[in-house]
Amino acid sequence: xxxxxxxxxxxxxxxxxxxxxxxxxxxxxxxxxxxxxxxxxxxxxxxxxxxxxxxxxxxxxxxxxxxxxxxxxxxxxxxxxxxxxxxxxxxxxxxxxxxxxxxxxxxxxxxxxxxxxxxxxxxxxxxxxxxxxxxxxxxxxxxxxxxxxxxxxxxxxxxxxxxxxxxxxxxxxxxxxxxxxxxxxxxxxxxxxxxxxxxxxxxxxxxxxxxxxxxxxxxxxxxxxxxxxxxxxxxxxxxxxxxxxxxxxxxxxxxxxxxxxxxxxxxxxxxxxxxxxxxxxxxxxxxxxxxxxxxxxxxxxxxxxxxxxxxxxxxxxxxxxxxxxxxxxxxxxxxxxxxxxxxxxxxxxxxxxxxxxxxxxxxxxxxxxxxxxxxxxxxxxxxxxxxxxxxxxxxxxxxxxxxxxxxxxxxxxxxxxxx
Amino acid sequence: xxxxxxxxxxxxxxxxxxxxxxxxxxxxxxxxxxxxxxxxxxxxxxxxxxxxxxxxxxxxxxxxxxxxxxxxxxxxxxxxxxxxxxxxxxxxxxxxxxxxxxxxxxxxxxxxxxxxxxxxxxxxxxxxxxxxxxxxxxxxxxxxxxxxxxxxxxxxxxxxxxxxxxxxxxxxxxxxxxxxxxxxxxxxxxxxxxxxxxxxxxxxxxxxxxxxxxxxxxxxxxxxxxxxxxxxxxxxxxxxxxxxxxxxxxxxxxxxxxxxxxxxxxxxxxxxxxxxxxxxxxxxxxxxxxxxxxxxxxxxxxxxxxxxxxxxxxxxxxxxxxxxxxxxxxxxxxxxxxxxxxxxxxxxxxxxxxxxxxxxxxxxxxxxxxxxxxxxxxxxxxxxxxxxxxxxxxxxxxxxxxxxxxxxxxxxxxxxxxxxxxxxxxxxxxxxxxxxxxxxxxxxxxxxxxxxxxxxxxxxxxxxxxxxxxxxxxxxxxxxxxxxxxxxxxxxxxxxxxxxxxxxxxxxxxxxxxxxxx
Numbered sequence: 001x002x003x004x005x006x007x008x009x010x011x012x013x014x015x016x017x018x019x020x021x022x023x024x025x026x027x028x029x030x031x032x033x034x035x036x037x038x039x040x041x042x043x044x045x046x047x048x049x050x051x052x053x054x055x056x057x058x059x060x061x062x063x064x065x066x067x068x069x070x071x072x073x074x075x076x077x078x079x080x081x082x083x084x085x086x087x088x089x090x091x092x093x094x095x096x097x098x099x100x101x102x103x104x105x106x107x108x109x110x111x112x113x114x115x116x117x118x119x120x121x122x123x124x125x126x127x128x129x130x131x132x133x134x135x136x137x138x139x140x141x142x143x144x145x146x147x148x149x150x151x152x153x154x155x156x157x158x159x160x161x162x163x164x165x166x167x168x169x170x171x172x173x174x175x176x177x178x179x180x181x182x183x184x185x186x187x188x189x190x191x192x193x194x195x196x197x198x199x200x201x202x203x204x205x206x207x208x209x210x211x212x213x214x215x216x217x218x219x220x221x222x223x224x225x226x227x228x229x230x231x232x233x234x235x236x237x238x239x240x241x242x243x244x245x246x247x248x249x250x251x252x253x254x255x256x257x258x259x260x261x262x263x264x265x266x267x268x269x270x271x272x273x274x275x276x277x278x279x280x281x282x283x284x285x286x287x288x289x290x291x292x293x294x295x296x297x298x299x300x301x302x303x304x305x306x307x308x309x310x311x312x313x314x315x316x317x318x319x320x321x322x323x324x325x326x327x328x329x330x331x332x333x334x335x336x337x338x339x340x341x342x343x344x345x346x347x348x349x350x351x352x353x354x355x356x357x358x359x360x361x362x363x364x365x366x367x368x369x370x371x372x373x374x375x376x377x378x379x380x381x382x383x384x385x386x387x388x389x390x391x392x393x394x395x396x397x398x399x400x401x402x403x404x405x406x407x408x409x410x411x412x413x414x415x416x417x418x419x
Numbered sequence: 420x421x422x423x424x425x426x427x428x429x430x431x432x433x434x435x436x437x438x439x440x441x442x443x444x445x446x447x448x449x450x451x452x453x454x455x456x457x458x459x460x461x462x463x464x465x466x467x468x469x470x471x472x473x474x475x476x477x478x479x480x481x482x483x484x485x486x487x488x489x490x491x492x493x494x495x496x497x498x499x500x501x502x503x504x505x506x507x508x509x510x511x512x513x514x515x516x517x518x519x520x521x522x523x524x525x526x527x528x529x530x531x532x533x534x535x536x537x538x539x540x541x542x543x544x545x546x547x548x549x550x551x552x553x554x555x556x557x558x559x560x561x562x563x564x565x566x567x568x569x570x571x572x573x574x575x576x577x578x579x580x581x582x583x584x585x586x587x588x589x590x591x592x593x594x595x596x597x598x599x600x601x602x603x604x605x606x607x608x609x610x611x612x613x614x615x616x617x618x619x620x621x622x623x624x625x626x627x628x629x630x631x632x633x634x635x636x637x638x639x640x641x642x643x644x645x646x647x648x649x650x651x652x653x654x655x656x657x658x659x660x661x662x663x664x665x666x667x668x669x670x671x672x673x674x675x676x677x678x679x680x681x682x683x684x685x686x687x688x689x690x691x692x693x694x695x696x697x698x699x700x701x702x703x704x705x706x707x708x709x710x711x712x713x714x715x716x717x718x719x720x721x722x723x724x725x726x727x728x729x730x731x732x733x734x735x736x737x738x739x740x741x742x743x744x745x746x747x748x749x750x751x752x753x754x755x756x757x758x759x760x761x762x763x764x765x766x767x768x769x770x771x772x773x774x775x776x777x778x779x780x781x782x783x784x785x786x787x788x789x790x791x792x793x794x795x796x797x798x799x800x801x802x803x804x805x806x807x808x809x810x811x812x813x814x815x816x817x818x819x820x821x822x823x824x825x826x827x828x829x830x831x832x833x834x835x836x837x838x839x840x841x842x843x844x845x846x847x848x849x850x851x852x853x854x855x856x857x858x859x860x861x862x863x864x865x866x867x868x869x870x871x872x873x874x875x876x877x878x879x880x881x882x883x884x885x886x887x888x889x890x891x892x893x894x895x896x897x898x899x900x901x902x903x904x905x906x907x908x909x910x911x912x913x914x915x916x917x918x919x920x921x922x923x924x925x926x927x928x929x930x931x932x933x934x935x936x937x
Binding site for chain 2: 283
């Protein structure tokens with residue numbers, strides 16, 4: 001009888017709390033037509049400084065015709081996961097090509113960029129293992145770490161002294177309990193080019209720490225694949241490091257390769273394990289063949305024209321210089337990083353107001369023909385929330401006049417809004 | 420005799436679901452089989468360790484030999500010794516559109532499945548009973564493909580940005596409006612991957628202090644989403660409404676485990692069709708329970724959207740219920756629509772909340788435009804909005820194929836699990852050796868089937884799973900049935916003794932049994 005009363009009285013919360021109508025993330029920009037170099041946002045034609053189309057392959061005719069040929073042969077979907085008649089010869093070819101390009105033994109493809117690193121980490125790191133991760137790691141890495149249930153130790157962004165301190169602490173712990181230490185795996189997870197801050201990780205020092213403290217390195221190269229290095233192989237080529245020293249490289253194909261999906265590459269010893277225990281690989285449908293064919297063609301273009309990487313870097317340097325000295329905004333990111341952030345030099349108190357101020361700058365630029373966007377985060381879910389910023393993306397297709405125009409427009413916008 | 424349930428008028432049609440009990444002799448033999456394999460496994464490991472047998476596994480680098488080993492030996496025991504023997508039944512590469520007939524690349528192995536080489540020959544016209552192609556939209560020609568080709572040449576294949584930044588194309592808005600109309604809900608939102616739809620949106624809906632009641636046999640994506648959310652998870656027995664009711668009562672009466680505070684929300688996670696069992700969720704009863712105990716329902720229609728219901732609207736239409744009763748309707752586009760991706764449909768507040776707080780909207784790239792176009796065209800075809808009756812005809816053809824196939828298999832004497840109307844047909848094999856043998860024999864006869872064993876199923880309940888399609892003609896089904904009959908006799912898998920145990924009388928080992936009102 002009491003139970004009936006309790007059941008009657010209990011009132012749950014509503015399934016979702018109401019969202020205010022003017023929430024900044026609620027009203028999306030509507031892009032009509034392809035999101036290429038000239039983009040039509042909310043009805044206005046602008047030059048695209050917001051899509052991660054670094055090598056300009058989104059509108060490339062060869063890529064599109066390769067995808068068309070694949071569409072005629074295979075249709076659109078694969079109707080099954082890789083284990084059950086979802087493996088096509090294009091998938092196998094793409095995996096081989098990626099492994100050859102990155103000069104590793106094997107590569108594995110996922111059908112969604114976010115799921116790549118979020119499935120790779122829990123496949124190796126389980127409860128009881130230790131992972132040292134940079135504070136500025138992107139959200140996909142954070143979700144992968146959460147799914148793995150391991151002990152997470154954050155070290156300050158790019159601070160090798162802090163990392164060494166944590167490793168030393170771990171070593172003293174190990175000496176207290178050698179039996180446990182023998183079975184606890186350790187990993188360091190870093191990004192090649194950080195999405196949240198635009199700088200690179202000091203890989204040579206990390207390799208030294210790896211051999212000194214016997215920790216494995218997982219490298220996430222979503223932004224640096226196809227950008228850094230002489231042939232676009234990423235940060236290992238940039239620093240001239242032997243690729244076998246890195247245990248696992250994971251990247252997504254959604255930035256430079258202008259396709260969808262992601263891949264991991266490394267030695268067969270490591271990659272083969274994911275074919276049975278990577279959740280996003282075993283329990284999910286495989287990549288549609290037309291996107292795989294587009295990625296193969298994009299790889300072909302990357303291999304045939306290695307000078308686009310130098311061109312891209314030159315453009316990045318140019319705009320980095322041009323954007324210095326805007327009053328009120330500071331540039332965050334390396335000079336050769338194609339994805340920069342512009343943050344407010346002085347915050348006006350609350351995050352909400354900062355976001356509103358940046359929105360006014362973005363709107364000013366959009367009205368004058370430069371498409372920009374604010375970097376979006378989930379404020380409550382991030383471990384270390386970066387400050388609000390405007391994302392500026394440089395692509396190979398932007399001409400020097402357009403870069404200069406963008407820089408001067410940003411100066412104007414900052415002047416008019418912040419003063 | 421099938422058990423027909425009419426629970427106080429909640430069901431408007433007979434609900435025939437049966438799971439025949441495993442014969443005792445077969446169970447014993449299966450355990451013996453696994454025991455023998457395990458013994459041999461230890462023997463081979465021993466020989467490999469003492470270098471009597473060559474170790475064909477990939478090994479760690481020389482420079483890293485003194486690192487902590489990446490894999491525990493025991494974790495990989497099953498992989499090395501049991502999975503390797505029958506590895507050729509999975510990951511079969513195909514080189515044509517995955518329709519009713521498919522071309523497969525021939526693979527041989529000269530070292531007992533450790534490595535494969537492709538002979539270069541292509542085996543043509545294998546009847547495909549493994550791909551999730553329920554309505555036959557996996558086509559390389561036709562209206563859908565032409566529309567997708569046009570969009571591909573106009574928009575390109577990638578998007579390179581997230582939904583909240585610059586990746587929201589007008590095509591996405593069109594698709595979402597169409598999906599909402601198709602399902603009969605106020606609003607919908609789409610995502611690039613079905614797995615990620617679950618694992619990224621359940622954490623956005625529930626958090627610490629909430630309770631998730633999830634079915635025993637839920638898919639890995641639902642389990643991952645529930646874990647990532649941080650809520651407490653309780654599992655109820657598969658499709659068992661007494662178990663669910665007991666958990667609901669306990670939860671409300673006793674509150675959170677240590678603090679006794681009331682739960683913030685209760686979310687029930689169920690699937691429309693369970694892909695390993697072929698069973699359909701008892702939706703009318705679940706909705707009645709949900710209303711009585713004021714909890715929320717999350718329905719994952721990955722396999723049932725497009726496949727059930729007279730016009731293909733899924734399990735809600737199949738039972739004649741209203742979509743308003745289901746709080747969150749989730750599904751994927753991979754199975755019946757021949758594309759990729761997932762969606763969530765529901766009330767406008769729910770979708771607005773997801774647009775702002777879903778992990779996928781803020782951090783993951785949006786769907787590729789040609790894929791979006793494929794879904795739009797196929798959905799319009801199913802709804803009949805493109806002016807033809809192809810969609811309706813396909814849905815009916817699938818229902819006919821399902822009934823015919825299941826009836827014939829039961830008559831032959833196989834043990835088939837699941838509901839009469841589900842296009843997923845699991846055929847029980849039980850013994851480990853028969854898993855590999857069934858797959859290989861069927862391939863010799865030009866029929867491609869899917870076999871599943873541990874760990875996707877309980878250890879003795881390995882099975883072969885057939886996925887029917889509207890593209891299968893009666894001739895193809897007859898050929899397939901003839902071959903299955905032959906192989907069934909050859910391997911002696913016709914275990915059925917026609918003694919079907921009604922579902923509700925299966926042992927339910929809770930101590931209290933609440934009387935439900937009829």
